[in-house]
Amino acid sequence: MSFSQNPLKCAYPPSLPAWKALQTEAQQARTKTLKEYFSNSPSRTHELSYQLSSLSIDLSRHHIDQRIIGKLFDLADESYLTDAIRVLFSEQASNHTEGRAALHMALRGHVGPPDFIDAVQSCHEKMAAIVDALHQQHWLGYSGKAINTVINIGIGGSDLGPRCVYEALHPYHNPILSLKFVANIDPADLADTLSNSDPETTLFIIASKSFTTPETLSNALAARQWLQESAGTDTDISNHFIAITARTDRAQKFGINEDNILPLWDWVGGRFSLWSAIGLPIALATSFDIFKQLLAGAAEVDKHFSEAPLRENIPALLALLEIWYVNFWGCQSIAVLPYDHHLRLLPDHLQQLTMESNGKCVRRDGTPIDYNTAPVLWGSAGTIGQHSFHQMLHQGTQMIPVDFILPLSSHQPNQAQHAQMVANCLAQAQTLMEGLTSTEVANNLAAEGVDASTIEALTPHKVMPGNRPSTIITTAKLTPQSLGSLIALYEHKTFTASVILGINAFDQWGVELGKKAAASIYDALVNPGTPPANPATATAIDQYYQQHQ
Numbered sequence: 001m002s003f004s005q006n007p008l009k010c011a012y013p014p015s016l017p018a019w020k021a022l023q024t025e026a027q028q029a030r031t032k033t034l035k036e037y038f039s040n041s042p043s044r045t046h047e048l049s050y051q052l053s054s055l056s057i058d059l060s061r062h063h064i065d066q067r068i069i070g071k072l073f074d075l076a077d078e079s080y081l082t083d084a085i086r087v088l089f090s091e092q093a094s095n096h097t098e099g100r101a102a103l104h105m106a107l108r109g110h111v112g113p114p115d116f117i118d119a120v121q122s123c124h125e126k127m128a129a130i131v132d133a134l135h136q137q138h139w140l141g142y143s144g145k146a147i148n149t150v151i152n153i154g155i156g157g158s159d160l161g162p163r164c165v166y167e168a169l170h171p172y173h174n175p176i177l178s179l180k181f182v183a184n185i186d187p188a189d190l191a192d193t194l195s196n197s198d199p200e201t202t203l204f205i206i207a208s209k210s211f212t213t214p215e216t217l218s219n220a221l222a223a224r225q226w227l228q229e230s231a232g233t234d235t236d237i238s239n240h241f242i243a244i245t246a247r248t249d250r251a252q253k254f255g256i257n258e259d260n261i262l263p264l265w266d267w268v269g270g271r272f273s274l275w276s277a278i279g280l281p282i283a284l285a286t287s288f289d290i291f292k293q294l295l296a297g298a299a300e301v302d303k304h305f306s307e308a309p310l311r312e313n314i315p316a317l318l319a320l321l322e323i324w325y326v327n328f329w330g331c332q333s334i335a336v337l338p339y340d341h342h343l344r345l346l347p348d349h350l351q352q353l354t355m356e357s358n359g360k361c362v363r364r365d366g367t368p369i370d371y372n373t374a375p376v377l378w379g380s381a382g383t384i385g386q387h388s389f390h391q392m393l394h395q396g397t398q399m400i401p402v403d404f405i406l407p408l409s410s411h412q413p414n415q416a417q418h419a420q421m422v423a424n425c426l427a428q429a430q431t432l433m434e435g436l437t438s439t440e441v442a443n444n445l446a447a448e449g450v451d452a453s454t455i456e457a458l459t460p461h462k463v464m465p466g467n468r469p470s471t472i473i474t475t476a477k478l479t480p481q482s483l484g485s486l487i488a489l490y491e492h493k494t495f496t497a498s499v500i501l502g503i504n505a506f507d508q509w510g511v512e513l514g515k516k517a518a519a520s521i522y523d524a525l526v527n528p529g530t531p532p533a534n535p536a537t538a539t540a541i542d543q544y545y546q547q548h549q
């Protein structure tokens with residue numbers, strides 16, 4: 001790994017004229033209601049709705065107008081965003097602390113140098129051949145039976161992305177293979193999955209860019225033991241393993257045949273890798289052609305992001321909107337609420353994408369940061385959240401901007417029930433925006449015949465502040481192509497935010513210390529007599545021993 005010079009120009013945001021101007025804008029904007037924006041501009045919905053690929057993005061329910069948007073794009077200009085996008089799409093080390101390019105776009109479109117494009121093409125050929133062999137039931141296990149179950153063992157970007165897309169494309173699943181995912185080092189995760197799997201017909205994908213991640217290697221070893229115990233110690237079980245990794249040497253040392261190893265490259269970050277061979281489970285569950293449609297949807301957004309005039313750049317606008325709330329309104333989190341059961345894992349994937357990318361406190365030049373960077377990203381499928389945390393969204397003390405994701409038609413025949421889903425999503429966006437004043441509450445209670453003293457006591461509790469902003473991203477239907485566009489939209493939003501904040505979105509040094517500490521604490525657990533320096537940990541370990549005497 002080699003540190004390289006930072007190829008991006010980095011302004012210090014609070015010193016920028018646009019940053020100062022936005023501070024003034026925010027003071028004024030706080031005095032305006034969302035309703036006022038609409039009354040001042042009847043064409044607001046049309047004016048603030050954008051089309052990108054198969055996505056429609058409605059920003060009308062935000063504390064913005066063209067003046068504020070102009071200042072936000074001034075901030076992008078003063079942050080050298082256009083140049084940063086050019087660097088991202090080049091072979092330069094956008095990930096300078098690891099000396100690597102960040103060219104995940106090359107996985108899904110003709111982007112990057114010819115040798116990258118060739119490498120991706122040959123990887124696709126190998127993926128397609130594996131998909132075909134398994135779908136044709138030509139891939140046999142140690143006892144001669146055709147493989148019918150594939151278990152992906154990976155974690156982080158080697159799990160969350162493929163798992164999210166696998167679930168989202170449920171309507172496109174083929175019945176040939178059963179796909180399962182194991183990620184946690186808790187033995188229960190693998191055990192639960194193996195308990196209803198047949199070793200004779202099960203294939204494991206060991207997905208790990210580094211091939212050193214403890215959770216993945218621990219599960220891979222346990223899986224191999226499970227298989228060997230079933231097959232017998234002298235039986236060759238190598239055909240039950242595929243590896244997806246940038247470290248072929250380590251995979252071969254584990255005992256995986258070179259023919260069963262699919263490549264990953266240093267210029268693909270883990271949280272950006274579902275478009276690579278890491279996405280093999282997606283292709284196995286559906287088809288290689290559907291996987292290519294996913295890639296195509298992302299490539300459309302790449303083209304827009306790299307070519308659109310800055311002030312028409314939609315991923316950039318979404319990033320600027322987040323910075324507007326986080327750095328000028330004091331918002332600490334954003335909620336992503338997919339109103340689609342099969343998209344329920346999208347927040348999990350976007351958590352890693354945004355929080356592992358932009359959860360940083362040091363600028364690209366190594367100087368400490370004295371402004372907010374990534375917000376907490378969280379969420380779950382609607383309408384589930386309406387019966388869980390929406391109370392806080394409506395009447396909590398924090399303003400939490402919401403991204404609603406809403407396919408407008410369902411793969412399911414019950415269209416009436418899907419219309420209820422749509423109605424709930426729109427109702428949440430509307431009530432977050434409008435709220436309910438004390439006068440409206442009192443009038444409603446009076447109309448219900450509630451007595452005056454109860455009205456006086458109850459009204460404050462029923463007032464809804466409103467003015468809570470939301471984005472609604474719709475698509476006609478959740479397809480491989482629209483899903484690819486949606487995820488790529490968030491990838492480029494994340495990168496844009498990192499540029500304006502002056503941080504490296506592509507490294508993750510913050511996870512190293514915990515890994516090292518876990519290794520030394522594990523040693524203390526299994527080798528009594530070597531107490532750790534930390535007194536709290538030492539006490540916890542004593543309690544662990546007491547439980548296991």
Ligand code: F6P
Nearest residue numbers: 155156157158208209210213270
């Ligand atoms: O969380 C740290 C991390 O390195 C992620 O960035 C990555 O996606 C995950 O662990 C798994 O890494 P690997 O694919 O190398 O096993």
